Amino acid sequence: MHIILISNNLKKPRTLTLTGVHLVLLAGGGVLASVLFAMGLNYLSLRYADKIDSPSLRSLVSSVQQEEHKKNQSYLRDSLNAMAVRMGQMQAQLLRLDSVGARLAELSGIKPQEFRFNQNPGQGGTVSTLPSEDMSFAEFNSKIQELSLALDDRSDKLGALDSLLMQDRLKKKMLPSVMPVNTKWYSSGFGVRIDPFTGRRIFHEGVDFSAATGTPIVAAAGGVVVYSDFHPEYGNMVDVDHGNDFVSRYAHASKRLVRLGQVVVRGQKIAEVGSTGRSTGPHLHFEVRHKGSPQNPSRFLKMPG
């Protein structure tokens, strides 16, 4: 290829002869220059992105950056939303566990001020052995999953324990365990004794509490009144059915204060001490029967101090 250069400075036109080698070198140089230019522009745009004066160039650079930022933001937001939902579920589980725990603590008789289930136990002492480096989202997520499974497991176990204890407590609550009269001890015990009327050995099917006439008689447990009438031997008598085949009997009363079929609560006043029926003086004859057969009431009654 021939290139003829004409200039005022040149006395005569000059002729340049370009061979294939020249062309290749020229093309290579061009490519290199454009690559270097692009790199330089890129460097400058990154280095001085915030100082670029050209509004169009700046908006181009910032739009690329914003796109990138948006992508990261939306990934973060999605992850955070997913974790927030998980956290919410775990918080709900924890609340449930707290209430179960509080009930169990109450059932077990632990003083509430000694054992607050919904408060973190006092911590201190050893430094945590957990790795302290930052966790990735995936690691964090799997840790949350583990924790959630553990919470599920504990709430199942505590729930089962709770219902067992509740049933047990309900049964105990239905047992005649409240002292029917406010007195220290009974005057005549359960079992074989000499009948005060005949002088013969007979089986005494309950216990006698001596107390003044008019002393309140209370239900030893909650239940339904299944007998409230005058009985030729027992005098004014009240029977209370507590369920589970348990019935308590209160005899020789001066006054009956409940009707047949009436529901009474534990400790409710149902009669007053007297000496009606086959009795030698004011006292309460108290019986506990299971499936009709007399039980020793002292097995159930909580004797005061």
Ligand SMILES: [Zn+2]
């Ligand atoms: Zn008696």
